[in-house]
Amino acid sequence: MKQNEILLNTLPNGKEAHKNGKHTIIAEHIENLGDEHIGTSYDTPLRPDAFALSDKEKIDKIALHFRQIMETLGLDLTDDSLSGTPQRVAKMYVKEIFSGLNPANRPDIKLFDNKYRYNEMLVEKDISFFSSCEHHFVPIIGKAHVAYISSGKVIGLSKINRIVQHYAKRPQVQERLTVQIANDLKETLQTQDIAVIIDAKHLCVSMRGVEDSTSATVTAHYSGKFEQNEVREQFLKYLNL
Numbered sequence: 001m002k003q004n005e006i007l008l009n010t011l012p013n014g015k016e017a018h019k020n021g022k023h024t025i026i027a028e029h030i031e032n033l034g035d036e037h038i039g040t041s042y043d044t045p046l047r048p049d050a051f052a053l054s055d056k057e058k059i060d061k062i063a064l065h066f067r068q069i070m071e072t073l074g075l076d077l078t079d080d081s082l083s084g085t086p087q088r089v090a091k092m093y094v095k096e097i098f099s100g101l102n103p104a105n106r107p108d109i110k111l112f113d114n115k116y117r118y119n120e121m122l123v124e125k126d127i128s129f130f131s132s133c134e135h136h137f138v139p140i141i142g143k144a145h146v147a148y149i150s151s152g153k154v155i156g157l158s159k160i161n162r163i164v165q166h167y168a169k170r171p172q173v174q175e176r177l178t179v180q181i182a183n184d185l186k187e188t189l190q191t192q193d194i195a196v197i198i199d200a201k202h203l204c205v206s207m208r209g210v211e212d213s214t215s216a217t218v219t220a221h222y223s224g225k226f227e228q229n230e231v232r233e234q235f236l237k238y239l240n241l
């Protein structure tokens with residue numbers, strides 16, 4: 001089977017991380033790995049006991065630890081403005097920005113028959129998302145452009161957005177987010193003819209580290225018919241890229 005092409009066009013340091021689906025990483029230092037924004041796997045690395053605790057238990061536990069982080073930083077949590085922060089952050093982690101870790105939160109997707117026999121590619125572009133860099137826990141802000149060619153089944157357009165949001169709501173690296181969205185769509189739509197492009201800004205590059213506020217990272221995943229140049233070009237034309 002041909003490997004899917006995963007292009008990481010611009011890294012903060014200008015290096016190309018992956019080409020033609022090769023995914024070999026030699027990590028000399030964890031810190032380098034983080035600063036180069038390279039992930040180690042297409043599956044989110046989860047512990048076997050990831051869902052042993054209820055959401056409520058997770059929130060209580062995280063709140064406790066976040067309180068300690070704030071106190072260690074020297075903040076006075078008896079201050080009215082800060083006292084509720086550990087609980088707020090914990091709830092935001094579990095119920096909002098990292099809710100996509102739990103497969104139970106994946107949106108229910110209903111498939112419809114492709115009654116109109118629309119055999120052209122369907123493009124959903126400019127899907128805004130917010131994710132979080134798993135190396136620094138600061139935001140990744142971006143847009144996803146998705147296309148598929150129906151194999152006889154279609155889904156509601158808003159469901160494509162929901163799939164993007166689901167995988168964005170995890171600690172992520174951009175290449176993994178791209179592939180996770182593509183793999184879900186392949187399974188859901190029962191087709192290999194999927195294209196996903198993600199164009200995103202990593203706040204860990206702009207607010208810290210090299211403090212570059214203008215660079216963006218583009219990742220792409222093409223499979224099935226989108227591996228053909230002319231199909232891919234047609235997709236890119238729809239995006240005006």
Ligand SMILES: [Zn+2]
Pocket residue numbers: 034037133134135136137202204205
């Ligand atoms: Zn980062």
